Amino acid sequence: MPNSTTEAIGHLANYPWLLLAVVLLPLVIVALVRKTYPSRLWIGLLIIPAALSLAVTLTDAWAYAVIAVDAVILLVGLVDYLMLPGSRGLTAERQLVRTASIGAPTSVDLTVINRGSRSLRGSVRDDLPEGFLSSPEQHPLLLPSRSQLTFRRRLTPLRRGVAELTTVYLEVVSGLRLWRRHIELPCESKLNVYPDMKQLSDYALLARQDRLSLIGVRQSRRIGQDNDFERLRDYSRDDNYRHIDWRTTARRNKLTVRQFQTDQSQRVIFMLDCGRMMTNEHDGMTLLDHALNSFLMMAHVALARGDAVGMLCFSDRIHAYIPPRTGKAQMNRLLQAGFNQFPQLFESRFDKAFLYLSNHCKQRSLVVMATNVIDEVNAGQVTDYLSNLVGKHLPLGILLRDHQLFDAADHPSSDPQRLYRAAAAAEILCWRNQVIQDMKHSGVLAMDLFPEQMTAPLVNQYLEIKAKHLL
Incomplete structure (x- = not known):
């Protein structure tokens, strides 16, 4: 049995990068399937087994240290990954006006609701259509379990037309900050942007x-303008007061104006x-x-x-x-x-x-x-x-x-x-x-x-x- 272990370690010594690949393979699978990515801290920790893998090329004695370090890092990373919050119990609501003018900022209120049992920490970014400016572009997120949080931003349209906002993007980090998970919450809204009416x-x-x-x-x-009289009619708010016929107004007890041909x-x-x-x-x-x-x-x-x-x-x-x-x-x-x-x-x-x-x-x-x-x-x-x-x-x-x-x-x-x-x-x-x-x-x-x-x-x-x- 000791001989077989020694032989396995000897094979690993001949392929030092295989140890690093064993660590990276789960990260690639998780990133593709769950949209979860290692943080910079997690990548920094991988430098340790990478350096030890280089030392294996010098002496087989380092192989035990590499295996031990890899096992500890994998165990810590796995526990931290299992504690990472998911999208279950998360919803988003957006409140904004239905119409806006090009170049005029408008307020948008975004509410993130957490009905889950785990707290969220990270950042939230609302959808930004093409040709729009947002201030701020994203908000820091610290949302306890079974609570909600509302964010406000200023959205400035730079082009007219119908703008569709479909998704709210969350980036949550794990407890040890080894993982980042991207979560997309559907939240559809439409904003009609009209030309500047200023x-x-x-x-x-x-x-x-x-x-x-x-x-x-x-x-x-x-x-x-003042010669082609056409008829008398009731006064409206947009009429010129100089066209009021006061004699007819007194007789009818109701404001009456003279209408001319040019008003046709x-x-x-x-x-x-x-x-x-x-x-x-x-x-x-x-x-x-x-x-x-x-x-x-x-x-x-x-x-x-x-x-x-x-x-x-x-x-x-x-x-x-x-x-x-x-x-x-x-x-x-x-x-x-x-x-x-x-x-x-x-x-x-x-x-x-x-x-x-x-x-x-x-x-x-x-x-x-x-x-x-x-x-x-x-x-x-x-x-x-x-x-x-x-x-x-x-x-x-x-x-x-x-x-x-x-x-x-x-x-x-x-x-x-x-x-x-x-x-x-x-x-x-x-x-x-x-x-x-x-x-x-x-x-x-x-x-x-x-x-x-x-x-x-x-x-x-x-x-x-x-x-x-x-x-």
């Missing part, structure tokens, strides 16, 4: 103070291009983001003036259609239809979009479409389909500029490569100008704007259309 409140504030010129909006003089409801329809032409970015926002923000601003202005506003979202198919309506509730419908629209790498089907518009909008409307053109085929489609609306509707086409293209044309250099680049950019800009002129000659109202400077000129164009009664 511009709407700023507009309302400046309008009340008669300071719209600060944001580039010009007050257009309405032709026949007209229709505005936005065509939101969600195709590949709107994927370019500027200041971290796509052309579609800039167009949507400007459309919402103009919709706010139009609804405040009693006009009916609708929207058609399309790419290679029709994404959404909101029929033109008046009232404050229409703004919410437009937000719901547009906040989850993103540019897609598909060629926009203008034929489908304009055919759908023709079938669903029979009354004369101001049709506003913002897009980008890069070749003659794309430009020809935009020009042709907008021109076909002339007579039945009033089309307004907006071509969004590319900063890189204009910078290259505006800053030529003596360097041959940059000089050729500037010449090519200038040729493209001349072609774009010709496209704009062709649209205007066919009766289309056309604008050529930088995406971040689109809002004020668009609102001014709308006010000018209203003032001149072009609809």
Whole structure:
């Protein structure tokens, strides 16, 4: 018997790394099956048998020490592993608002409930969708058995759309800190992130103070505003007090206002291009983001003036259609239809979009479409389909500029490569100008704007259309 033991030790002496492999194999199995990993302390302890394994190559006497140390480490690690808490009895609940604005922080309360018999120690991290910032990113966790703990963080969305939070991640450590176990608790929540509506409140504030010129909006003089009397009606909160008919109010004993022809409801329809032409970015926002923000601003202005506003979202198919309506509730419908629209790498089907518009909008409307053109085929489609609306509707086409293209044309250099680049950019800009002129000659109202400077000129164009009664 002693001879057989000595022979086994002699074989181990010939393969010193086999002892280390015997220790590592259980760790690999546990990590793959139970999502449990050794801590740095556990890895540090493995240095001891590794060093002793090297000593075995010098003398067989160290083999007994290696076996003894391995047995102690395995026993301590096994006991500590068996005391490691599992996911049984653990649940998570999340409380957050249903809607948020892009760039605006919102509070999220996360509650971890431990119904088990073992305490938890480690850290907890809530789900973080792509394009979001979290402060803090994780929380320290010290949760006794049969208790619960609530954590609060600030979640800042940097992109609009529907954000899904599905999982809560826990990392618990064992009593001797030799093991770390990753636990995933299902907890599903949805957060609707809308575009920044601060511009709407700023507009309302400046309008009340008669300071719209600060944001580039010009007050257009309405032709026949106080001459084209239409009828008397009951006063509403949004009416101008100067239009109150005091004599009729005294007779009816009820506030009554005079309504003029310029207050009649007209229709505005936005065509939101969600195709590949709107994927370019500027200041971290796509052309579609800039167009949507400007459309919402103009919709706010139009609804405040009693006009009916609708929207058609399309790419290679029709994404959404909101029929033109008046009232404050229409703004919410437009937000719901547009906040989850993103540019897609598909060629926009203008034929489908304009055919759908023709079938669903029979009354004369101001049709506003913002897009980008890069070749003659794309430009020809935009020009042709907008021109076909002339007579039945009033089309307004907006071509969004590319900063890189204009910078290259505006800053030529003596360097041959940059000089050729500037010449090519200038040729493209001349072609774009010709496209704009062709649209205007066919009766289309056309604008050529930088995406971040689109809002004020668009609102001014709308006010000018209203003032001149072009609809």
